[in-house]
Amino acid sequence: QVQLVQSGAEVKRPGASVKVSCKASGYTFSNYVLQWVRQAPGQRLEWMGWINGDNGKTKYSQKFQGRVTITRDTSASTAYMDLSSLRSEDTAVYYCARDGKEEGGFDPWGQGTLVTVSS
Amino acid sequence: SDELTQPPSVSVSPGQTARITCSGNALTDQYAYWYQQKPGQAPVKVISKDIERPSGIPERFSGSSSGTTVTLTITGVQAEDEADYYCQSEDSDSTVIFGGGTKLTVL
Numbered sequence: 235q236v237q238l239v240q241s242g243a244e245v246k247r248p249g250a251s252v253k254v255s256c257k258a259s260g261y262t263f264s265n266y267v268l269q270w271v272r273q274a275p276g277q278r279l280e281w282m283g284w285i286n287g288d289n290g291k292t293k294y295s296q297k298f299q300g301r302v303t304i305t306r307d308t309s310a311s312t313a314y315m316d317l318s319s320l321r322s323e324d325t326a327v328y329y330c331a332r333d334g335k336e337e338g339g340f341d342p343w344g345q346g347t348l349v350t351v352s353s
Numbered sequence: 354s355d356e357l358t359q360p361p362s363v364s365v366s367p368g369q370t371a372r373i374t375c376s377g378n379a380l381t382d383q384y385a386y387w388y389q390q391k392p393g394q395a396p397v398k399v400i401s402k403d404i405e406r407p408s409g410i411p412e413r414f415s416g417s418s419s420g421t422t423v424t425l426t427i428t429g430v431q432a433e434d435e436a437d438y439y440c441q442s443e444d445s446d447s448t449v450i451f452g453g454g455t456k457l458t459v460l
Binding site: 269271278279280281284293295296329331334337338339340341342343344345346 | 398447454
């Protein structure tokens with residue numbers, strides 16, 4: 235079955251960077267776009283950006299432009315989300331999700347990775 | 354940028370019908386998607402393209418669309434449907450946008 239498995243929880247100091255991985259299985263990685271979404275405690279879902287699994291093209295939310303970099307390693311069927319200059323407001327659960335192509339929407343989602351930013 | 358507006362909360366008794374709305378200008382020419390999120394879990398898509406129910410989603414979940422508003426309807430609500438529900442679409446810049454979420458309480 236299609237599955238996305240993310241890396242484990244991270245604790246970072248303000249100003250540091252974090253890199254979260256998302257390993258895909260059960261489908262051809264290069265045939266789909268992978269999305270990244272985050273959710274701060276008690277807050278709404280917030281879109282961060284996507285990467286095309288085939289050509290590596292990316293699109294980022296304006297809010298994170300300059301701080302986020304999404305990459306992929308097709309040989310490992312894995313996408314990565316790198317967020318720099320972390321601040322306390324970046325404490326959140328970070329999700330990857332497969333774009334639905336013709337169906338649209340995001341499905342499935344990874345299990346989420348909690349990133350805590352604290353001094 | 355465009356926004357999607359949802360009511361913060363909806364409450365219904367078991368067996369009743371729950372309706373959750375999502376409003377925004379983007380919805381006039383972009384599809385909406387609905388996600389169910391239970392505490393501590395990742396979201397799950399329950400409606401695609403305004404009205405389509407993905408395989409594996411119970412028939413009691415349905416979607417509709419009219420102008421700038423889309424509606425998620427859960428007919429015959431069950432206790433297990435208690436969750437947060439989010440709508441999602443895209444704005445004119447192909448930027449993904451989410452609604453603020455609606456907490457469905459089953460009384």
